[in-house]
Amino acid sequence: MLWVWSLAVVVAVPGAAQDIVGNGFAACKARIDSIVLDGKEWNGITNETMDQYRYFGPVKGMNPDFDRSKFITLTTEGCKIVCQDPIDWYWQTNIDLTFGIIANWILPVLALLAALPYDSLHKPPANAPLSESRVVKTLGFLNNWLGSPQTALTATFFNIHQMRKCLGETEPKGSGISARADLETTKRDAYYVLSCLGQFRLPSQDNFDFLNVLAYGLYRPFVSRDRMEPAEGCEQAKRYAEQLLHEMAFHLRMLRRRGVYPAFLNILMFCIAYAVSVVVAFATEGNRTTAHAMAFGILLSWLPLLVLFAIIDRNPVSADRCRKLFARWLFNVKAVRDWEEQFPAGAQQYLASAPGTRPAAPVWWTQRLDSETPFDQKFDRFIEGFVGQGRQTGYNGLAYAMLNEVYEGHDIHRRMRSTNTIADKTRDALRGRGPSSWYWLALVSLAIVWLEIGMATMISYNTPTVGLACRSGSYLLYGIFSIFPWALQWLPTFRPAVQKWRRRLSHVLCFIANLILFVIFFAAFSGVYNNCICKGGVSGYMDFEDTEFYRDKNHFDVSLWWTASAVLGALPMIGSLWCIMFSPGRLLSKLKPLWRASEHEDPPRDMSADTTWLI
Template sequence: MNSNESARLQQEFGWNGSTIAIPRNRSTQISTYGCKKLCGTGPDYYGWDQASSTITTWVLPVIGVLLQAPLISNAFWETCFSIARWCGSPIASLTYILWNIKISGKCALMADMAAAYDNVDTDEKRESDFASMRDSLYLLSTMNQYSINPDVLRTNRHDSKPAEGLLRMVLFSKDLRLLKRQRTAYELEPPDELNTMRQKLAQQLRESRRKGVVPVFISTLWFLFAMAISIQSSFGEMGKNVIAHDLALGCLLAWLPVLILCSIVDRNPVSADDSRKKLNRLVDHVRKSIMDAQVRSMFVNTIDAVEERSEMRRRIEEVSLQCLAMDRKHFFESFAGQGRKRWHYGAAHPILCDIEDAYVAGHGRHWLQNEARARTFLVLGKRTGGLDWLDYREFWQIAAATMCVCATILGAWILSFNTPTVGLGCRSGGYTVFAVTAVFLLFTEMLLNLSKALLKRQRSFQEKLKNLTPQERWEYLFFRPLELGNTSWLLYRALSQTFGVDNTCDCMSSIWAGGGGYIDFTQWNTANSKYVRKSWIAGTTISVTAMSIAMAYIVLEYCLQSHLSTADPKDAALGLQRVRRFRRLTYPARWLLYRFDGAAYAIEVVVATKLKDLGIFSSTYEIRPMGLKWSKNPPRILPESYATQARQPNRARAGSSSPLMRPVSEDGSSALVLQPAHFPDSLHASHGTTILSGDGRDQHLSPEGVWRLSFDVQASRNASPRRSVDGLSSLTPGLV
């Protein structure tokens, strides 16, 4: 080509605009229009050597990870929709999974705290109180993976919650006698039959829990090995665009092994339907038994304390009245764990909050020491609430899932966006489309969950949809199509990078947004810009850091929770010992987290009190309990005479005479014992709260003093279990 021809081509097709991160050079830069005229509009596919390199580096490891997903056998369409949900809506899926992990972790923590720090149960017959409670909490964590029949949830009316009350009796009662299933006359099962049934069922569920944790770890390590190779290749051949885009593909998918790794904690049974039937059979047996007046009377008479017996009689009568409405209805409907089902909240969290507030959190380490009394309060719980309510603390899981997925995608976006031609092109634009769709699906799902009135106003537009609920219509007509579309888009992006579909003039010139529109022939294959290395380091660091933190958290939770699901008692005891040593060694970091939680609780108390005064919050709004905190040592052991008076089943309401604290100590002196379980209810008072001081006189506590007192004593529970009444005024300025 002579100089005149070259000048003509530069004049006609050369780039006259500005450039980003590279110097302007008309002799080497061509516009998108010129590229299409001279090179054509079709893609320049990679050769087999490059395509096979991408396949072995990324495609096969990703397939290996995906094959370790908790899929269900003999359910083709359910498997397809599950994969579409996990891949098409990863933020929402990971949110539900992280929430389930948090709940099962609370069950494991509660089982740990049920016994003394040095007490480890290795009895293979599992006859101890600790073993029984461990079985109950494991059953509760398993129940949390199943959706609840809507007809059962609708029994929660008139300030009662029979569905939750029924589950608490199923899980925690030891003295409830059961009617024989097959009987010719009035016959009862042996006295300990309910506990025996729980024991057998828990063992069956542990043994039927899906194995294969090791293959999940191996597939995850394979992905990490591929990531390491890709990083080494990218920075070893700095500036080679095709290798950088391969690394970006790995960063784009870095959230997938995190999601699959979660299945080692949020584990599904081998046969989810069979486990559901066994759980329903246990619940139904208890339901039919408490419908019998004699069974209820026998159970109530096992309680010695008069007030607790009276409260239990009222509570069990409320449950029995609604048991007939649950007849011929399966309590649990379908397996919903691992983010499979939208708007799944589970049964465990409301029950755990209930029993924490009623008994467990206040007694701390070795809370099961007085087993009979503990079970009484675990069965009673509290009157308000129910199985279907939203805890704002779930937003922490939403934030964590969003940061994990978006950070890995952001790393891929930075790599592709800043590789010349700098700008939003097919690769970085495709990553943006996927991320925006995932966030949009999460936002829509949250909006519909919070706005049930909107769901009720939806109307079907086809005759065949008339029998579907509003949520089912959104499921079939909106979420599933969009998730399938987003999954298909993700697959398209992976295949495009593998085979070079993006090697077109439009894609290489980054014309999706401002800043592109040209190609530099000195940069299109190997970039030599001084900014490339910085952007590649930034993108890789963001993706790898987010993935590593998420994986470390999942592995840590797996180690901390395994003792609850281990079938062999000796192995479980060994695991629990290791967990306790680890928690003790890492307690300083956990102490700091507890302080943040206490500060958030104090802020919530003040804000909620003001909003209730303004009429924005309902007067019946209950502030969440602080929850159980891990500690090595138990709180001061209370005399039984005090324990009988201190924890009333009907906890203090605004204006009630039940005190928040009483003067009591091991020697009967005036050391202060705080009952944090009473604070959420007593804070309903807008003009202050009356408490009982060490000398037996009533004193007035303002709302500000209440939250200061609750926060300060909660913050010092582990460090200083004793506190004299004389020092109370210095801690709580609101106490006058």
């Protein structure tokens, strides 16, 4: 019943905890003082009849040693009659307050929203449905990011974790191929391509034909198709695969979104706004609005984290271009694999054959050949839209599954498996349960978002009138609806129809959460929460004192709650900035070798693989 009541208040009378701002309630306080203290009459209400509108019960959060009779409170119904049920709009009673909240919080939040990893707004294909337009898809992504930030953080954290694992596999260690430092550059190409491909929706990622070609393209430069190291097979096929892999990795790096420092500037603006709001809230002069503004900022303190980690887990400038390159690259990889199958004895058979009798080069991708190939035979069917950074709920762990199946054995005894075996093992891993690291990161994401929601709720709940009211209730409602999409991704899905149903339900739940967030946004700078219902909340009474009164330890000592909330709410931001920018193992610089590339790089001089697919 408590949540139903809170939702009804948010929808019917948007409001929150308890401010004394503006002429409406200021005039009401003067009116009550004149009736109670001076014995005057107003609209037939005298000191004798005033008691029916007053609240004489216990006051939550008040120091028990304080004289309760000196603290005048009205019931919610009494407020409607004596105060004439006003709404103190900030822009009518205190326009400076509206501009202050907009400058201090709304603008930094909008700057962070602008820094989110949107897709480029390219013109959609002709006759494309409205749902495929970039604007609609961008609104859908924004709906997911804001409607369930813990889901977006889960996807972003896990992909960064996969990138760290990929980078770790490129470092020389053990023996054999794993220990060869001269292969480090090629390994970086392979694992970077794998980490990028894992950010696309792969509806049939456990299809063996797809995995077989993918494993061949990634690991054929190191190992044979059907035998584990040290067997290498046809040298020319190995050279083809290595050149194709290098070009694929290079173009993916060039398509990687840049602009790191402007995004950091937006995060810095938010941090400054956070610090300013804390200082203002604890200033000697002011009102409860400053504390509620601080609560609003704490509520959204997960947003700079999402932007911050999206800087590391950057999306491509053009996801469509990357998708086309992946499909064409896999086409050529399959062509090389088919070409190599004509030499089952490997390099010796290739060299022993007469030049005139050797098969021609692989059948490379061309636009004409692509147009003549049925869609059900193209690799495009395996690669759909970009879903990285929480654009779509669910577990996307292709990179994690494959990189864990590359080697047989551990430490110095491990040897790289054949590409066919890698594909087979990866398929089994994808059909099994996800790794424990994904579940742990999902719980960490939930804890971060709910820490911020909890601290914002604690400020509004404990700022008199103490208790659940419109503002604290709307914070909790937002958190509850945002957690449902996060919980849905834990459910197992065995059929594509179930996945589609789950995505649609997640969109609806995120939309409801965003509606509540919009009400919170509007109330933050409008003052719509300044009404009798929201001042009284569930407690059913309201008062007229100011911040100085509440901060006095002899009365309420709200500073304790404000301080605890401000400190705890800042911990995720401080910890994340430390891990990324300043810690010894800082992510930003540690992962650079995986995605670093130069625009001045030239293709190899002995390039023998066809490059038509790059047009």
